[in-house]
Amino acid sequence: MKEKVLVTGGTGYIGSHTIIYLIETGYDVICVDNGINSDKSVLNVVEKITGVRVPYFHIDLCDLERTESIFKEHSEIHGIIHFAALKSVSDSVSNPIIYFRNNLVSLINILELSVKYNVGAFIFSSSCTVYGDVTHSPVDEDTPLKETASPYGRTKQIGEQIVSDVLKQSNTKSILLRYFNPAGAHPSGLLGESPINSPQNLVPVITETAIGRRQKMIVYGTDYPTRDGSCIRDYIHVCDLARAHTKALNYIFEGKQDKPGDIFNIGIGNGLSVLEIIRAFEKVSGLKLNYEKGERRPGDIMAIFSDYKKAKEQLDWFPEYNVDDIMNTAWIWEQNRSSQIL
Numbered sequence: 001m002k003e004k005v006l007v008t009g010g011t012g013y014i015g016s017h018t019i020i021y022l023i024e025t026g027y028d029v030i031c032v033d034n035g036i037n038s039d040k041s042v043l044n045v046v047e048k049i050t051g052v053r054v055p056y057f058h059i060d061l062c063d064l065e066r067t068e069s070i071f072k073e074h075s076e077i078h079g080i081i082h083f084a085a086l087k088s089v090s091d092s093v094s095n096p097i098i099y100f101r102n103n104l105v106s107l108i109n110i111l112e113l114s115v116k117y118n119v120g121a122f123i124f125s126s127s128c129t130v131y132g133d134v135t136h137s138p139v140d141e142d143t144p145l146k147e148t149a150s151p152y153g154r155t156k157q158i159g160e161q162i163v164s165d166v167l168k169q170s171n172t173k174s175i176l177l178r179y180f181n182p183a184g185a186h187p188s189g190l191l192g193e194s195p196i197n198s199p200q201n202l203v204p205v206i207t208e209t210a211i212g213r214r215q216k217m218i219v220y221g222t223d224y225p226t227r228d229g230s231c232i233r234d235y236i237h238v239c240d241l242a243r244a245h246t247k248a249l250n251y252i253f254e255g256k257q258d259k260p261g262d263i264f265n266i267g268i269g270n271g272l273s274v275l276e277i278i279r280a281f282e283k284v285s286g287l288k289l290n291y292e293k294g295e296r297r298p299g300d301i302m303a304i305f306s307d308y309k310k311a312k313e314q315l316d317w318f319p320e321y322n323v324d325d326i327m328n329t330a331w332i333w334e335q336n337r338s339s340q341i342l
């Protein structure tokens with residue numbers, strides 16, 4: 001029997017890529033999203049790539065009763081991957097209430113139902129933002145968490161604690177995946193980052209500038225004490241990240257987890273600066289990017305990158321794509337997407 005997995009936020013960027021890997025690994029997938037930052041038409045693309053039509057529920061997870069209707073219709077849900085959240089660091093600084101309400105109420109509801117319906121496995125999308133303004137990298141899972149620079153980061157720190165407190169008392173096993181900076185697109189060129197709200201992550205901003213949808217882009221902060229003055233991050237290909245979720249589920253379903261919860265960093269293991277990423281894009285695309293140097297952005301930290309040894313040892317996961325692959329796939333995706341939009 002195939003295990004049934006409910007993917008929340010499944011029409012979003014990471015969720016949609018993960019659904020493909022789940023299907024390819026043999027899981028039976030259902031998906032819920034409220035469409036606040038994605039469009040359900042992404043499931044047509046998933047079907048094109050996998051041949052599988054994924055059942056979709058257009059539901060806001062903050063609505064407990066409607067969310068429960070999924071569990072009533074699908075009596076046996078073995079696993080949940082909880083992606084659904086709002087994710088903009090800078091937006092969360094301006095709209096903290098919206099972020100706390102959406103990210104925490106949805107999490108509490110889905111956890112309540114996980115316990116009530118005896119779901120076996122729960123994977124939570126956490127983020128490297130939980131480490132806060134770190135002074136040294138790489139960070140591993142034992143690096144103490146500092147105060148985070150944004151309400152978004154706090155929803156992930158609090159979210160991790162809520163998952164751990166709620167599921168400790170239940171039969172549901174959990175894994176918290178701390179993603180670093182997901183980027184890139186599916187190698188088919190059919191699927192990539194396509195948010196409804198204007199993207200604020202670096203790579204889509206670069207490709208949107210290159211294609212002409214934005215006139216120019218701003219590099220926020222070039223006076224940080226880093227090798228070239230811009231922020232340093234760990235860019236992980238979205239397909240590597242998607243694969244980490246199937247590995248995490250397998251780990252639980254194969255009975256390899258010996259304690260109630262586990263935390264894993266999912267990153268590429270080294271840091272690249274914003275200016276280095278821009279140069280990587282220019283190399284891959286052969287284009288010159290129109291960018292300007294600007295002020296630092298509230299909520300941003302100077303530098304962070306991962307130590308992913310734990311994921312390698314325990315989940316048998318490691319990144320297969322590099323920064324050129326990220327830029328290449330993101331650029332192909334942007335060109336395909338724009339030719340459909342125009």
Ligand SMILES: NC(=O)c1ccc[n+]([C@@H]2O[C@H](COP(=O)([O-])OP(=O)(O)OC[C@H]3O[C@@H](n4cnc5c(N)ncnc54)[C@H](O)[C@@H]3O)[C@@H](O)[C@H]2O)c1
Pocket residue numbers: 008009010011012013014015032033034035036037038039059060061062082083084085086087102106125126127128179180181182195201
């Ligand atoms: N992309 C990143 O840079 C990054 C980094 C670290 C962690 N994360 C986390 O990974 C997860 C997925 O991120 P993503 O990049 O795919 O974002 P995304 O915005 O593309 O996907 C999130 C999806 O959740 C849906 N959603 C939001 N609130 C909802 C609600 N209340 N009910 C139902 N659906 C809801 C949105 O419509 C969207 O489709 C998020 O939890 C995010 O915080 C993302």
